[in-house]
Amino acid sequence: MMEKRPAERMPDREELGKAVQVWLQSSVAVADIRQWTIEAGEPIDEYRMPSSMFVCSYGGPAEVRLNETLYSVERFGLFHGGKGTRLSIRAAGPRCDCYALYYKAEEPPFYKTELRRLLGVVNPFRELYGFAPRNPIFFVEQLREMHERWNGPAPLQRFFGKAAFYRFVCEIYEELERGNVQILRPDxxxxxxxxxxxxxxxxxxxxxxxxxxxxxxxxxxxxxxxxxxxxxxxxxxxxxxxxxxxxxxxxxxxxxxxxxxxxxxxxxxxxxxxxxxxxxxxxxxxxISSIRLHDTAMGYGVNLPYSDSGLAMPDHFSGKGEYSMFGTNRSKTMVAAAALSLMLMLSACSSAPAASPSASGGSASSPAASAAESAPSQTAAATKEFEHAGGKSVVPVDPQRIVADWYYGELLALGVRPVGYPQYLLSEYPYRDAEGTEGFAESMEQIVEMKPDLIISTWDDSYKEFSKIAPSVLLKLNNGVIDKMRVLGQLVNREEEAEKWIASFEEKLENARQRLADNVPADATVTILSIFQKDVKVYGYRNMGGDVVYNLLQMKPPEKVREMFDGKDEWNYSVSFEELPEIAGTHIILTAYDPEDTGRETLERLEQSQIWQNLDAVKHNRVHKISYYDLFFDDPIATEHQIDMLTDKIAE
CATH class of the missing domain: 1.10.10.60 (Homeodomain-like)
Structure with missing residues (x-):
């Protein structure tokens, strides 16, 4: 039993033999034996062993930690640690019981050269390990009897303890030698x-x-x-x-x-x-949690401690704390009523006239008021009616403060920088910096504070909320990048800029197509694959480069891929490794979406599989690995980038 041997590995016979020789030649004395009952929530924490110790856990599940190694015990566990080992025991259920057996091994005298040599190879008194014994009842009963006799008055009781100790150690080594134990692995x-x-x-x-x-x-x-x-x-x-x-x-x-x-x-x-x-x-x-329920004479009063500038007073809680979310039915009812009042107040504000400035010089904080402030000089001549997926809206002819939850790249390509855009998209956008655009989450308060004069949305639910704040439109543009540029150009008064971009784009696209025609065989096919956590997905004509590869660059998908997506609304399908030979083209675009780090193993298994290694694209080095966010966006700036990038890779 080598001191540095990992606890997961069973000791071999040679190691056991040397450890037994050390026990036979050493002078060992039992120092103490104790019985502990550990209740849930009252653990033994970082107890430093004053001597070498055996610890037997029983009577309930437990977590036992020796230094930095944590073990999970379902019923019985037997552990050993040397002097100075940090021991922690935590009941994983209502309680668990333990016996702690302390012993000391004396330093061998100088003339015991063989023992000193063995201790240089293996030191069983310092070993850290844990296992679930094959015969747990023997160990528990042996320790129980040792504990009862250890506290007896006669020297004979101590002598029994020493004899029983060696029997205890002998049984441990017999179990280890037979190999019938379950070595406890670190949890x-x-x-x-x-x-x-x-x-x-x-x-x-x-x-x-x-x-x-x-x-x-x-x-x-x-x-x-x-x-x-x-x-x-x-x-x-x-x-x-x-x-x-x-x-x-x-x-x-x-x-x-x-x-x-x-x-x-x-x-x-x-x-x-x-x-x-x-x-x-x-x-x-x-x-909601700042609502005060306090006793005023014979009843309860409600105090909303918010002013226009924020909290008017610090929070206070009842004895239990957080009553507004987990309190009694009565408190829940009152909190719900107060919350409903807040929502009704906010809803009413959306149709209310602008309020006069407050005494402190600030303006009212309702959405309608903020929207009105954002464009105080708007007149009928400065607005137009615009038809969109949500109906018709009256919008500014030349909006100056645009908030959008999509179409960021389209607006930038038109020379318009939105004042607000979702933070989770803004932080991942790889083509332009975010200076001048504020990221927002899903808080309507943030958007109100941006004072937009136009909000562009692609989501029905968001559009309904945005409409309460400022003139809003709902756009669902799925007819390609050129159509999107023309619609957005009309909406934000940038039609001339849109047509200039379209002319330049069509020239770039034609050059890319010609380059592919000159360098890639006419029967070449392209497959777009993505590792999505534990799945392998194949993409069609819509996203993740599909629109660029198949619709714009006019590359062909393999026949099986064409059958999967032609005439269907699906954007992707999960596929097995075994399906890859049928769907793999002469070129493979490979990307990965792996926010939880779970896709790495899938990618490793894929690349190590014989199926993958036998693919034509793999054998001829035509697998093109591309960053996920280089393919994720489908706006004009992203599309131009993807045309250049994919043309370079496929035409190599």
Missing amino acids: VVALVKRHIDGHYREAVSLQAMAEMFHVSAGHLSRLFKKQEGVSPQEYLIRKRVEAARTHLLGTDATLREIAWSCGFSDEFHLIKTFKSHFKMTPGDCRK
Whole structure:
């Protein structure tokens, strides 16, 4: 039993033999034996062993940690550690019981040269290991009797303890030699959870944690999800939003301060993630939870502590805390009523006339008021009626402050920079910097503060909300990049710029087609594949470069791919490795969407498979790996980039 041997590996016979020789030649004395009952929530934490120890866990599931190695025990576990080992035991159920057997091995005298030599090879007194014994009842009963007799008054009782100790050790080595034990493996999931709990404020990646605990990222993700029901990333996000919620309810810190303290890149990331998790924005959560229910004489009063500038007073909680979300039925009813009142107030504001300035010089904060302020000089001559997917809207002829939830690249190509765009898209856009455009999450308050005079949406639900703030249009443009440029040019009064761009684009496209015709065989085909977490997907004519490859550059898909997508609305299909020979073209565009680091293992398995290695495109080095976000966007700027990039790769 080598001291540095990993706990997962069974000791071989030679190691066991040397360890037994050390036991036979050493002078060992039992120091103490104790019995511990560990209740849930009252763990033994970082107990430093004063001598070498055996620890036997029984009577309930437990987590046992020796230094940095954490073990999960379902029923019985037997552990050993040397002097100075840090021991932690936590009940995984209501309680668990343990026996702790302390012993000391004396330093061998100088003349015992053989023992000194053996200790230089193996030292069983310092070994760290854990296993589930084949015969757990023997060990529990042996320790129970040793414990009872150890506390007896007669020296004979101590002598019994020493004799029983050697029998105990002998049984351990017999079980190890027979190999009928279950070596307890470190509980990697518990270690990862503990690491996330202590480091969620920092940048935490699945790959870094996998390397830290010596497992592959894919294996760690599968193991974590199987045991916890969520992925490590989902657990991390949950930890962060719950911490953010605590700060929202208990402090008056700003969203940016809370975001930074909880591991979010910025307040926009916090808002989007918080809304996805709790189905409300952080602002709504703070407002609802700031309702005061206090006793005024014979009844309750409601106080909404918000002014135009923010919180009017710090939060206070009842003894239980957070009553507005988890309190009694009565408090829930009152909170719901107050929340409904807030929503009715906001809805009423959308049709109310602009309010006069407040006493402090600020303006009213209703959406209608902010929208009115954004274009105070609008007249009938400065507006036009525009027909769109949501109906007809009266919009500015020459809008100056545009907010959009899509069509960012189209507006930039027309020489118009929107003042607001979704943060999650803005942060990933690879072609232009974001200077001059503010990222937003899903908070209507943010958009109101931008004072837009036109809002462009591609989502029905968002359009309905945006319409309450400023003139809005709903665009669902699926007829290609040229059509999008003409529609957007008409909407924002940039029709001349749109036609100039179209002329330049058509010339670029014709040059690219000619280059492909000159350098690529006429029967060449192209397949677009993407690793999407654990799936392999094949893409058709619409997105991820499909429009550029098939519709604009007029490259052909393999026959099987054509059959899959012709006349259908599907954008992609998941395929198995076995289907690849039928759908693989002479060129393969390969990308990966891997936000949880789970696609890496799929890609490795794909590239190592014999099926993949036998594909014609792989054999002739015609697999073109491209960044996901280089293919994700389909606006004019992205399309021009994709034409150049894909033409270069295919025509090589």
